[in-house]
Amino acid sequence: MVPVQLLPEGSTLPPPGVLLVLATALVGVVLALRRVAPQVTDQVVVAFGPWMVAGSSCYVLYQVEAVPRSVAPFFGSPTVYVSIAVLAGAVWAATAAAGFPADRWRPPSVPGIVALVGSAAAIAAVGWAFAFGVETRQGLTVAWPSVGLVIAVVLAAIVWSGLRRVAPETRITGGVGALAVFGHALDGVSTAVGIDVLGFGEQSPISRAIITFAADLPTAPVLGAAWLFVLVKLALAAAVVFLLAGYVRDEPAEGYLLLGAVAAVGLGPGAHNLLLFTIASP
Template sequence: MPVPFAEFVIPPVGYTVGVLVVTGLVFWGLSRVRPPVTQATVLALAPWMVVGAVLHVLWQLEQSLATPIVPSVAEPLLSAPTVYVATFCLAGPAWLGLSLVQTLPARLTVSRALGLAGLGALGALIGVMGARVQAASLSGVTPGAPLVGLLAAVGVTGVGYGLISRWQLGTVPIDRVRYAGGLVLFAHAFDATTTAIGVELLDVEERSAAPRAIMNVAATLPTEPLLGEAWLFIVVKLFLAVGIVVGFAEYAEESPTWGNLFYALIAAVGLGPAANNFFLFIINTPG
């Protein structure tokens, strides 16, 4: 039976303390400046979540190939889950700095600038990853199955959100949180579909305890010969994501700062691992 959090790699104490200190300073700076936290902010943070995933892919490539890929001084910061906290230590100062700019170019808001910065960083990292894969002469890029997972997640998100968008909760229609809530639903649908594709089509062993436990239950059901063992994980993930979107919609309406931050955190928990799966499977390097 998988041990909970056994897949986590905690860096040396010095790195851990340093990351925590920097994270605390970023939170302190943001609390002093208090930039608006809107649904657009949640969307702007999405590329940064994928940045963390790609950084972790580079770390996994280094472990798999037993050859240096990332600078040795940064290597301890790129294991999971530290890499996602370290990525926040990059995104947070960018957000803080943009919030302090007095005049941005026309039609460029802080959220748009933050999202564009994240996309720029993501594009650069994908370029580095592609160069490393080519230099290492890996078996090649196979985007078929991962792209199916991405398209399935988009479809599930569209259908799922269409079904719940008119749900009235108290005085707050669910479509009031359509951007942040939609990202939460997509992130966890993407995580579910990529995990299922890895397990069912690519023979990747699921190492995380909770998904593995759910799949073990599905493997004992009469549906296993027809549906496999990953379908129940997809159902559970979507059920939880929909429950969170619906359950916290009123809170996000009443307290947008904390509500949107909560949605961003929940989205990151799904989108980071999903993007990590996606890129690992594309480059034929299961984690």
């Protein structure tokens, strides 16, 4: 029997020593958060958006071998997401323990500081990747990733606006709902750019199956192979936001966190795609 591949290609476990360090750090952060019991708001969850970008950007650095071997295991997949979760969780615990408010953006506040530190991490990782791309390839591929970003923003705005109009109850999801829609729009559109324009492959087996199916349709010569994947991502994001709206209303903390996780599995891969295309396009 051939085993079914569920994880994206390139996912590997780090050495036991790295696993021990990350596991210990993660347990420590989780215990700190449980002790502090921070308030979970729409703003707090949205503030982790830059951290999602930071994690994906660090994985790009690992893929192009731009990080020293001594720290490379912390940048691999899925290890890098645990590494980033530890850092982000530590910042969250520290700001919450300091008694900063969780329902406003202007610092000193939990969302403001979490977002600022995450943005600094994301900018550092992206800048590192750009510098590496310029040094090793004598240039960056900016045009198509930029086009993909613009299209994703437009599609996300259309879907989010339409969803709130058709299902007004989804408005309660606030910024987290909008982030989830945008994240999956970015993932879908960036994948389409990579597959149909830049000649990249798809690592996720489920996504690859959808793209392969669309490639065999009569529409492929006109629309390419990834258009169906974009539609599926947009439809799934809208459906999940709709289904979780009631949960957010009844259990705001748990609902926002769950919807934030949905946003992460879209925004992370989408940001990863755009950065990789920019610095490593053939």
